[in-house]
Amino acid sequence: MATLNISSLGKVYPGGVTAVSDVNVGIDDGEFIVLVGPSGCGKSTILRMIAGLETITEGELQIDGRRVNELEPGDRDIAMVFQNYALYPHMSVRGNMEYGLKNEGLPKAEIAKRIAEASRTLRLEDYLDRKPRQLSGGQRQRVAMGRAIVRDPKVFLFDEPLSNLDAKLRTQLRAELKALHQRLGATFIYVTHDQVEAMSLADRIIIMNAGRVEQIGTPMDLYLRPATRFVADFIGSPAMNMFEGTVGEDRQSLVYHGAEQVHFAAELPVSAGQSVIMGVRPEHLQHAAEGQGQMDLTVGFLEQLGADTVVHGTLNGGDNVLSIRLHGVQTSAPGTRLPLTFAMENVHLFDAQNGTRLN
Amino acid sequence: MQKRVVFRSRLLPYLLVLPQIAITVIFFFWPSYQALESSFFIEDAFGFSREWVGLTNYFELFKDPGYLKSFRTSLIFGISVAFLAMAISLGLAVAANRVVKAATGYRTLLIWPYAVAPALAGVIWYFLMNPSLGIVSYWLSGVGVEWNHYVNGDQALFLVIVAAAWKQVSYNFLFFLAGLQSIPKSMIEAAAIDRAGPVRRFWTIVFPLLTPTTFFLLVVNLVYAFFDTFALIHATTEGGPVDATSILVFRVYNTGFIGQDYGSSAAQSVILMGLVIAMTFVQFRYVERKVQY
Ligand SMILES: Nc1ncnc2c1ncn2[C@@H]1O[C@H](COP(=O)(O)OP(=O)(O)OP(=O)(O)O)[C@@H](O)[C@H]1O
Ligand SMILES: [Mg+2]
Numbered sequence: 001m002a003t004l005n006i007s008s009l010g011k012v013y014p015g016g017v018t019a020v021s022d023v024n025v026g027i028d029d030g031e032f033i034v035l036v037g038p039s040g041c042g043k044s045t046i047l048r049m050i051a052g053l054e055t056i057t058e059g060e061l062q063i064d065g066r067r068v069n070e071l072e073p074g075d076r077d078i079a080m081v082f083q084n085y086a087l088y089p090h091m092s093v094r095g096n097m098e099y100g101l102k103n104e105g106l107p108k109a110e111i112a113k114r115i116a117e118a119s120r121t122l123r124l125e126d127y128l129d130r131k132p133r134q135l136s137g138g139q140r141q142r143v144a145m146g147r148a149i150v151r152d153p154k155v156f157l158f159d160e161p162l163s164n165l166d167a168k169l170r171t172q173l174r175a176e177l178k179a180l181h182q183r184l185g186a187t188f189i190y191v192t193h194d195q196v197e198a199m200s201l202a203d204r205i206i207i208m209n210a211g212r213v214e215q216i217g218t219p220m221d222l223y224l225r226p227a228t229r230f231v232a233d234f235i236g237s238p239a240m241n242m243f244e245g246t247v248g249e250d251r252q253s254l255v256y257h258g259a260e261q262v263h264f265a266a267e268l269p270v271s272a273g274q275s276v277i278m279g280v281r282p283e284h285l286q287h288a289a290e291g292q293g294q295m296d297l298t299v300g301f302l303e304q305l306g307a308d309t310v311v312h313g314t315l316n317g318g319d320n321v322l323s324i325r326l327h328g329v330q331t332s333a334p335g336t337r338l339p340l341t342f343a344m345e346n347v348h349l350f351d352a353q354n355g356t357r358l359n
Numbered sequence: 360m361q362k363r364v365v366f367r368s369r370l371l372p373y374l375l376v377l378p379q380i381a382i383t384v385i386f387f388f389w390p391s392y393q394a395l396e397s398s399f400f401i402e403d404a405f406g407f408s409r410e411w412v413g414l415t416n417y418f419e420l421f422k423d424p425g426y427l428k429s430f431r432t433s434l435i436f437g438i439s440v441a442f443l444a445m446a447i448s449l450g451l452a453v454a455a456n457r458v459v460k461a462a463t464g465y466r467t468l469l470i471w472p473y474a475v476a477p478a479l480a481g482v483i484w485y486f487l488m489n490p491s492l493g494i495v496s497y498w499l500s501g502v503g504v505e506w507n508h509y510v511n512g513d514q515a516l517f518l519v520i521v522a523a524a525w526k527q528v529s530y531n532f533l534f535f536l537a538g539l540q541s542i543p544k545s546m547i548e549a550a551a552i553d554r555a556g557p558v559r560r561f562w563t564i565v566f567p568l569l570t571p572t573t574f575f576l577l578v579v580n581l582v583y584a585f586f587d588t589f590a591l592i593h594a595t596t597e598g599g600p601v602d603a604t605s606i607l608v609f610r611v612y613n614t615g616f617i618g619q620d621y622g623s624s625a626a627q628s629v630i631l632m633g634l635v636i637a638m639t640f641v642q643f644r645y646v647e648r649k650v651q652y
Contacts, residue, residue: 051548051552053548053552073548074552074554074555075554079552082545082548084545086543086546086549087549088549088550088564090567099550099553100552100553100554103554103555
């Protein structure tokens with residue numbers, strides 16, 4: 001149970017690589033925070049600075065209002081689950097869980113009690129005397145979590161803990177993790193590069209790009225009002241459709257290569273002639289009656305998902321790719337032109353130069 | 360998929376391994392057989408006649424207090440060399456592992472002693488510790504230690520132990536460093552988060568994970584100390600003073616070439632051979648199982 005205060009946090013690795021710069025965020029007690037972003041954006045670096053495994057080269061980190069920059073990992077009252085689990089191979093499951101508690105000098109009875117409780121929660125009772133190499137990936141992952149839980153830390157840190165598991169197990173453990181968070185009520189900070197994982201787990205998401213924070217917000221904030229073009233592109237699957245163009249004279253159209261490509265139902269909140277990027281999610285586009293379309297999709301190929309059909313193609317047959325998500329099983333021959341409409345509130349406008357949101 | 364070379368001629372593969380087999384037979388099997396055979400005979404000093412005596416040579420050996428003392432000396436020598444060489448190299452490897460970037464230069468320096476011939480290694484230490492002109496004995500007299508390994512048997516033993524260990528450090532270092540580098544960093548980090556300090560981390564995580572390397576090196580070092588240090592002792596103390604540094608291999612030479620007692624010398628060789636076989640067997644058994652955790 002703890003609050004975290006991260007202010008102007010930055011990391012320059014020896015050798016001059018700036019991995020992270022100017023991160024500011026306050027984390028509430030019991031929050032589930034997910035750090036998400038593409039590979040190499042600095043997620044692990046932030047997590048490791050919080051853990052104390054990397055020195056903080058800029059800014060300050062406070063846990064419960066106390067500066068911890070200089071504290072050793074063991075003194076920060078945190079626990080961490082690693083991507084490769086980092087279980088001690090020469091110790092049994094019980095030994096792995098006991099290790100931290102013994103180092104803390106807890107009495108034997110207390111240690112036994114905590115291990116019994118954690119192994120019950122994680123359904124590990126039958127494996128306590130096994131060595132890690134005698135366990136499956138999912139079981140190892142549970143042991144790694146057990147090792148964190150028994151410590152009863154203020155903050156739990158997870159670095160892509162599910163990425164080595166198959167899709168089905170990942171979904172199952174994701175649900176278990178969410179339940180665990182609710183039961184413990186502790187502060188969780190979770191790193192992943194999988195946006196679906198981020199959306200389904202987080203109370204708030206911190207989305208990063210090239211060492212900087214792009215946006216901090218609830219999953220719905222990020223989905224409905226992405227603050228930058230990067231966020232818009234990263235969150236959602238299939239990805240948001242984006243077209244670059246200039247705003248027409250009437251401020252109700254997007255012009256590209258001299259031809260009108262998209263027509264809007266209302267005026268855009270930007271000036272005529274401005275270069276913008278317009279975004280609209282595939283699921284927010286509807287099939288319109290002939291002559292009623294605001295843009296046309298030239299069908300390329302279909303992706304049948306069962307519940308939905310994703311139609312991929314191009315905008316007006318040009319070089320802008322466009323996809324829509326339709327309910328149920330749909331068919332459409334390649335080359336067909338589909339007129340499409342969309343609601344004004346589902347339009348996202350970004351500055352073509354710096355990618356910031358304009359509406 | 361298995362990669363196999365298929366020879367067209369049936370003869371070629373045998374021809375290819377023939378030189379190695381010839382060397383093994385001429386330089387290993389044949390002398391071994393000769394030693395085994397001679398150990399059952401007593402030969403006169405001129406080699407004109409010999410007499411079958413069965414196991415007498417062996418019985419005589421184990422009645423000889425000199426031989427039993429040599430056994431004891433060998434044990435002390437072997438264990439000390441192995442322990443010293445391994446402890447020092449482990450310390451160096453841990454230090455090198457912390458500064459991996461600078462390690463290449465450092466590593467090269469540490470490997471040099473391994474390239475030095477055993478006899479030369481002995482001579483280097485012989486000069487360093489020489490009572491009249493050695494720099495180390497000069498320093499020692501500075502702090503009030505009277506160093507003279509010509510007279511003092513314990514000091515002589517100490518000298519050969521240090522010299523033998525010194526030569527083996529670099530070999531051990533390479534293996535320990537490789538072992539350390541194969542321990543995932545996240546495991547050490549997990550231990551740090553689990554509130555283990557550096558010393559505790561070393562003894563509870565790093566050292567247990569190095570067990571396979573340690574065991575392998577223990578056998579290699581013991582074999583080295585028992586059987587590979589003849590030249591070193593010959594060049595420094597010649598087994599003396601009064602047999603104080605006369606380990607088993609040295610005694611084989613002394614009995615056979617100086618004492619001209621071929622039967623007894625052969626019996627000693629056979630015993631040594633048995634020891635090597637036993638140790639190699641232990642090692643192979645172990646290597647087969649590889650890791651024990
Ligand atoms: N020890 C290091 N020394 C120098 N640069 C490093 C070091 N560790 C990471 N970096 C660099 O810092 C940047 C951020 O790395 P980090 O591991 O935090 O990325 P990440 O977001 O966790 O990526 P991934 O999703 O691939 O794990 C990368 O450009 C990386 O090359
Ligand atoms: Mg990472």
